[in-house]
Amino acid sequence: MATVMKGRGEIARLDREVAEGFLRTMMLIRHFEERSLELFTKGELIGMCHVSVGQEAVAVGVCSELRGDDYVASTHRGHGHSIAKGADIGKMFAELLGREAGYCKGRGGSMHMADVGAGFLGCNGIVGAGIPIAVGAGLSIKLRKTDQISVVFFGDGATNIGAFHEALNMASAFNLPVLFVCEDNMYALSTKTGDMSGAKCNADKGTAYCMRSRVIDGMDVYAVRDATRELISAIRAGEGPAFLDCKTYRYYGHSKSDTRPYRTKEEEAEWRSRDCITTLADKLTAAKLATAEEIEAVEADAARQIEESIEWARQSPFTNPEEVSKYVFAE
């Protein structure tokens, strides 16, 4: 059995600067996602757009422990990972709005957001497909003999696909520096995690491949950070891959058209009451580390940054149809 860890985000451990950083990044992601949805509803943003509202603590807690040269591979729900890894928000909006200034020059859109230069290997439209790629990055790290690590985010649903199992097995067999981060938001589209696997929890699948595996409250950014810190230090010490199973929740539907007939309003309210942003803000004020006004100021600042980024993206030119064949092959 994987070790289930209690959230250890006690107030005493909160250091104001770190906490404010967490709060700020989580708020940036929240605003980015909420505004993306609005743009989507208005038709300014088209295609697909899977938002991660509710799950911000996982992206932020994990990425806060990464170095700039570490790698991250992501999923169809990857805007948060991208922001937490340090991507430029203006370029992200530009991508969503089909602009030349977008990270993928408008060719990828939401599901293929990537900032490879910053180690963000990209979102992915195929569930599970990022997992073997992250293992490959881990293999490359081993062959190049650096002390980087490779991190891959994936959903509970992805733990049922073959690519996941092949990748975990290889990472384990080759003792690769890979951290597998499962964002268990309780559902793969409409199906419940527990109904779709005989395993009691996702982390048991990490244990099955003989890697250090932890189960953690994914709504608590400190709990995620602490567990990540422990696992990464083992990985960097050459002890092989590890698995982090984060229990979290997506507040909205799978995508825009999903009316969520498979879950109850009560369940949604229960998870929202444990919101990663408000919980942290409340802890900070209760410990008198910040005033409500100061927290509002952080939020206002995040909101402003998002608006400015959208405006910047809107002002930037559309893609050039004449160059549609560019980037099929390297010259």
Next chain:
Amino acid sequence: MREITYRQAITEAMDEEMARDERVILMGEDVGLFGGAMACSKGLYEKYGPERVIDTPLAETAIIGGALGCALTGMRPIAEIMFIDFTGICFDQIVNQAAKVRYMLGGQVEVPMVIRTQGGAGRSYAAQHSQSWESLFAHFPGLKIVMPATPYDAKGLLKSAIRENNPVMYIEHKALYNNKGNVPDEEYLVPIGKADIKREGEDVTVVAHSRTALMALEAAERLEVESGIDVEVIDLRTISPMDEETIYESVRKTGRLVCFEEGHRNVGIASEVSARVTENCFDYLDAPIMRVAAKDVPIPCATELEREVIPNPDWLVTAVRKVLGEREKVPAAVGYTSCV
């Protein structure tokens, strides 16, 4: 006659066949209470229960392999793969297992299974959710491939596919689900392996399928109104095995052919139709055959770029004029300069 949508046609076909034969089951991701990602199985779970409308784990290999195992042992499964792009994951189960098992085993088994999936572009879903992979699957003997363009064909072909004792890939088009059309009140089937002449004409034959069949009708109207050109539109309906005779007969009449598809131009269905007509109707041809297809570029996300890659009725209009000898400057976008 009643008017229903393409989506309703699919639901009705499954419903009627499940009522008719209790060996018919539906399995796939979110096909149960949720009713399917494209909402094609709405109501079936309530009617037939979780043993016949089965929500599977997110595991395409297990879905297709599981359906195949069922088919080999007395069931008649319909397996849904949410996007044809995801058949990459279960390619082995489709082409190495389902397609070949009967032949490899010397005819010991029948494989009564349907793989229902959906493809096509036009929604800015980008490179992994917009593809047209029919030509890939058409390469393999042992698979039948059907692609309806209208609600009438959608219902009749799916019912035939479910009754077929061979693996059938039934490929829907994501842009057609809300299209409406007439279907008979009484039961009917559309035979697999039979193309449909959707518009009769004398001057030029256009062979298309799925959404391009509808685009061809639109282009044909315009050509008639604008230039009095009389286009015959053949909707393949079944990609494999292909109804060659209907095509040849038409080309013998018109002497001109444009092949029109949404898949990439390289090694596509249009290429196949063109090759067969060249081999069999060369003496009847009055002009080189032209292909109008998607550019050989992964489908981009941004609207302006996607529009540049996916064929549209304008491209077809230009190509038809060209095979009729109207000397027009062909826009580079059409991408068939090699035919000049």
